[in-house]
Amino acid sequence: MNIVVIGTGYVGLVTGVALAEIGHQVCCVDIDAYKIEQLQKSISPIYEPGIEELMEQNINNGRLSFKTDLQQAMHECDIIYLAVGTPQKEDGSANLEYIKAAATDVAKTMTKEMIIVVKSTVPVGTNRYLQTFIQEQTPHKVSIVSNPEFLREGVAIRDVFYGDRIVLGADNKVALRTMEEVNGNFNIPIYTTALESAEMIKYASNAFLATKISFINEIANICEKTGADIREVSAGMGMDKRIGSAFLQAGIGYGGSCFPKDTAALLQIAGDVDYDFHLLKSVIWVNTMQHQKLVNRAKAYYGDLKNLTFAVLGLAFKPNTDDIREAAALSIIEMLLDEGATVKTYDPVAMENAQRVLGDRVIFCNTAEEAVAETDGAFVVTEWQEITQMDLNECAARMKQTVIFDGRLCFDKEKMLDAGIEYYAIGDGTYEKNKNYETVY
Structure with missing residues (x-):
């Protein structure tokens, strides 16, 4: 043809x-x-x-x-x-x-x-x-x-x-x-x-996957309060064939060009036919709150972020793309800047796109190791292999305060502790048990 x-x-x-x-x-x-x-x-x-x-x-x-x-x-x-x-x-x-x-x-x-x-x-x-x-x-x-x-x-x-x-x-x-x-x-x-069914299949599929993400993030938030580990919970749930393991990875929420746009559009479609889609509203709300999770945790840990320096590792909304649309990293960076912090950042492929949005308000670095140097903490936002395979001992040696907030649960907590790094991962209830402050949504 x-x-x-x-x-x-x-x-x-x-x-x-x-x-x-x-x-x-x-x-x-x-x-x-x-x-x-x-x-x-x-x-x-x-x-x-x-x-x-x-x-x-x-x-x-x-x-x-x-x-x-x-x-x-x-x-x-x-x-x-x-x-x-x-x-x-x-x-x-x-x-x-x-x-x-x-x-x-x-x-x-x-x-x-x-x-x-x-x-x-x-x-x-x-x-x-x-x-x-x-x-x-x-x-x-x-x-x-x-x-x-x-x-x-x-x-x-x-x-x-x-x-x-x-x-x-x-x-x-x-x-x-x-x-x-x-x-x-x-x-x-x-x-x-039929025409209408094909159109709805697209929106319904993405909305359902977004729902799985928001659901497992809510379970992760409960895990923090109860001492459970979301990684173990997700693995156990995923073994059930009725549930499946896909899209059960807790973290800082979904982003990109599809899920945010399609969930909002489906909500609008429902509204146009006078249907109040309560579930989807909650999915979107949970995702918005999840983007704020790591910064809220940092505020609870440090008290005041003003004049502190942080590394944000990963800018794309997911690995293997340069797409920063609705990326959690942008929300995190804006929150840190609003708190008066200095931000250093690195991403293997999305730097050019991010520079168009962020300009000279942040410091762009050539490697993840350069980004964490002389920082008071680091936020892991995109699970690029290059980032997840960082030399943790080298990172610890370069940082002023050895604290890492992992938004993608991509590190082994025992290896973090061995490197002398204080480590927080979303949904890790064992961390919460060792701290005296409440989980921050």
Whole structure:
């Protein structure tokens, strides 16, 4: 098939590369000329392990190209994918400005009957609206297919080829069969639904995973008060096949481009149909409070953070990505700065993005060891392997006060104690037993 993918952000680029890899002719289109120029050189605008190698391979074999001219790209095109951003608006709803603009451009350049696949995450009812919106602007028949993405940043290449399912929603049975053929070489189970069901599957899946995270974080907070260890509790729970171990890792909450945006959007969708989604409100509230957990603990420990220096290790919302959207590290840094502390920080790949946001308000370091030097404490926020495998004895020797607050439970507490480091990990009730102050939410 000849396929055009509109949008070369995270979803669009991974989708386009993957479709080329399974044998389709793919042209990815974006209005950003500089980005297209870089993509033509196999330089990815996102940090995603393995993607540049696949780009280069498929450009060289003639199956993948990048253009700014949509009309030129659509020559002999069979299927169009819409993969533009739907950022969150102030009220929590999805901003559909970009997808409507892309849909208008498609309507103006269509020269024949077309299947339009929506990869963008959109509220329930949007695909049906787009069907009418586009059809009113073109004499050619339009068939809309909802094909939500389930990619995890950092392992997106693996997810696109070894995912659990491919969801396709449409009214047109012929379009569904065509899309089943398009996706056949992924060899992943395909589940076909109505348009609205496909849209809801995306939001419901992310909201459920966010719920698991907030739930286990609440259990971690109880563990601190009771003497239980959340790591042991999570492992024991995860052995139950009805529960599973995925997303039961306690910490400082979720972030990134999907969970915060999708939970807020689903809450707005519920509100639009006059349904009060109490559970999801609690999930979001718990996550907001969890972002404050480590700093509140530090305030309880030191009393006053003013004029103290802290290291924040990790800036990306998770390892193997440079994405800092809704990252807990940014919340922690802002809280520390508000308390009058000096902040030193390090991340293997997200420094450039963070500098755009934080400017010269923090000190950016070249290594984790440099970041902890002469500090009164360190916050472990992103579990990069480079950070979790730090030489603890060297860190202790460099620090003024040997205190580490672990927001991802990625260190062995016995090794910390052996290195002479006072160690606090979320959900570690043994720490609380040895202290006389109360757990701080």
